[in-house]
Amino acid sequence: MTQESTSQRHFQVAIVGGGAAGIAVAARLLKKRPNLSVGIIEPSGHHYYQPGWTLVGGGIFSANETRREQRRCIPVGAQWLRERAQSFEPEHNRLRLAGGGRVGYDMLVVCPGLQLDWHRVEGLEEALGTGGVTSNYRFDLAPYTWECIQAYRGGPALFTQPAMPIKCAGAPQKILYLAADYWRQAGVEADLRFCVQGGAMFGIPLFAEALEQVARGYGAAIDYGNDLVAVDPGRKVASFARADGERVERPYELLHVVPPQSAPEFIKASPLAGAAGWVDVDRQTLQHTRFANIFALGDVTGTPNAKTAAAVRQQAPVVVANLLGAMAGKALRARYDGYGACPLTTARGRVMLAEFAYDGVVTPSFPGDPTRERRSYWYLKKLVFPSLYWDVMLQGYVVRWPRHRPLGTAAAARPAAGAR
Ligand SMILES: Cc1cc2nc3c(=O)[nH]c(=O)nc-3n(C[C@H](O)[C@H](O)[C@H](O)COP(=O)(O)OP(=O)(O)OC[C@H]3O[C@@H](n4cnc5c(N)ncnc54)[C@H](O)[C@@H]3O)c2cc1C
Known part of the structure; x- marks a missing residue:
């Protein structure tokens, strides 16, 4: 794992969000293709196990049991850009970072979670x-x-x-x-x-x-x-x-x-959003409905499933299989059942x-x-x-x-x- 400062970069796979979904996808991708260049755009220095917060509130876990340093979660072989994604230019296969830089990609995985209003x-x-x-x-x-x-x-x-x-x-x-x-x-x-x-x-x-x-x-x-x-x-x-x-x-x-x-503001304002603001993907393949090299999973999608880490556990292997299939020009075979x-x-x-x-x-x-x-x-x-x-x-x-x-x-x- 390396931590990069903001600059113009290109990855075979760029991942927006290093929460449950982003880390699960990056880790699985690199297990399958260790030489793939994978960039994770994630501003937070910590990774949280949010399902544990109910047990913290109930006096069963301590808060610290639900938190780890992000650098310990980024998989070996992935590059961590400690930055916030700001906007997308899918027709040019690139996105902009809040710090002013740009990231180019062959494939993009979008998973920045949702926004608490x-x-x-x-x-x-x-x-x-x-x-x-x-x-x-x-x-x-x-x-x-x-x-x-x-x-x-x-x-x-x-x-x-x-x-x-x-x-x-x-x-x-x-x-x-x-x-x-x-x-x-x-x-x-x-x-x-x-x-x-x-x-x-x-x-x-x-x-x-x-x-x-x-x-x-x-x-x-x-x-x-x-x-x-x-x-x-x-x-x-x-x-x-x-x-x-x-x-x-x-x-x-x-x-x-x-x-x-609701969906994060930068997602609502992006060309990736559907009518309700969430990322518009096919509910089974998790491929974007308009941009074939973009996939999304986790809380940010408009798919009608429960927004849970349990859903992410099932979605991540589907995204990885279909993304690698799409890169190889093959049909998308993996299906998420909701x-x-x-x-x-x-x-x-x-x-x-x-x-x-x-x-x-x-x-x-x-x-x-x-x-x-x-x-x-x-x-x-x-x-x-x-x-x-x-x-x-x-x-x-x-x-x-x-x-x-x-x-x-x-x-x-x-x-x-x-x-x-
Ligand atoms: C109190 C509580 C209890 C829960 N209980 C359960 C449970 O019992 N079982 C269960 O399965 N699920 C549970 N969940 C839900 C579960 O935690 C989420 O569904 C899951 O974390 C979603 O994963 P995600 O990767 O989509 O989003 P997250 O895990 O929230 O990760 C999103 C990541 O994107 C990053 N990000 C945000 N904006 C940007 C940006 N602009 N650029 C780049 N990165 C960005 C964030 O910093 C974050 O790291 C619970 C959640 C809460 C809050």
Whole structure:
């Protein structure tokens, strides 16, 4: 691995974003073609295991367990440009960097993740990190979530979920359950409320119904069609826009916020974007619909799968196979089926493992009722998945086990509010 300063460069494969997707693709490409010139454009000095932030907020992991130095993650043989990509010129096979340089490429992989739109909730940015207002969606705030949970002695505890799509659609309610379980064990009487912009607990009805039971089991009120629009930390009041057009104010003692999310601005403004701003790729081959030498994966795509690291694990080998096929002038044979997974921490020591593919098809890896909360899945979440991430996916390996098997759509007819 080398770190390059900004200059005019050319790579056979340029990768925008060195998060879960960028590193997984780079590592796999170099496993298959060690002599390929691969450049990773990534501004951050650290790499984050974001799925661990739920467990940081729940007091199970320390924040540092979810962070590594980026230089340790960049695969051997790849060149790291510690820069921010700013704009694309796909007709000239090059892109521009925020520092002024240009990067030329034969093939481009676009995976800068998504953008957290904190600013779209009035007063939120100033409120975060003090007075009981927190979010597991930021590395620096997840430990504060745990502080707030421990300090809570009663009063309204609000947990919010914005409009879809968001990354890890289950994360807004996972922390509700971990907090509720902790308070129950500690004998603290909690006043719990889950405020959801959409009309269901999750995008797949089978899991939505099971999760509603979990929430009700903790005595949590569920407000569907309630979108957080403002926070007033002085009065400790959160304001919600309701589906019927009314605005409702709710006092809080603890407020866990999941912010609205969208495609990064430089993607929205680029020729790579589709109508909703996300990168426009074929949902199976992950090749751009207009530029044949561009592929995208991860949270930035407009494909209708759940935005998860589990999806990236399935997408990365598809992108690598098809990109190498395209370079060799061959047909694209690899297909992504829309797989995504969400390990829903329903208590400390219990997880419901939601796995599904495109069009709401439920695809469990293990036999039995997929809505059952299991201790064994807790160990998957706590021990196996982090290792699968750092030691397998980011090293360019592909796990063939467990294989998910389609169970059918399991009444997928309701409007999506969880996975999309
Ligand atoms: C609280 C939380 C809980 C989650 N739980 C789970 C879970 O249980 N299971 C699961 O599978 N997934 C979970 N996820 C989702 C998962 O982390 C993401 O889906 C995954 O990280 C997406 O990978 P990505 O590479 O697309 O984006 P990221 O991993 O976010 O990486 C994007 C990278 O692009 C870089 N970048 C941004 N802008 C630019 C630019 N202009 N130029 C160059 N680089 C740029 C960023 O610095 C970053 O390194 C969770 C996420 C959160 C926040």
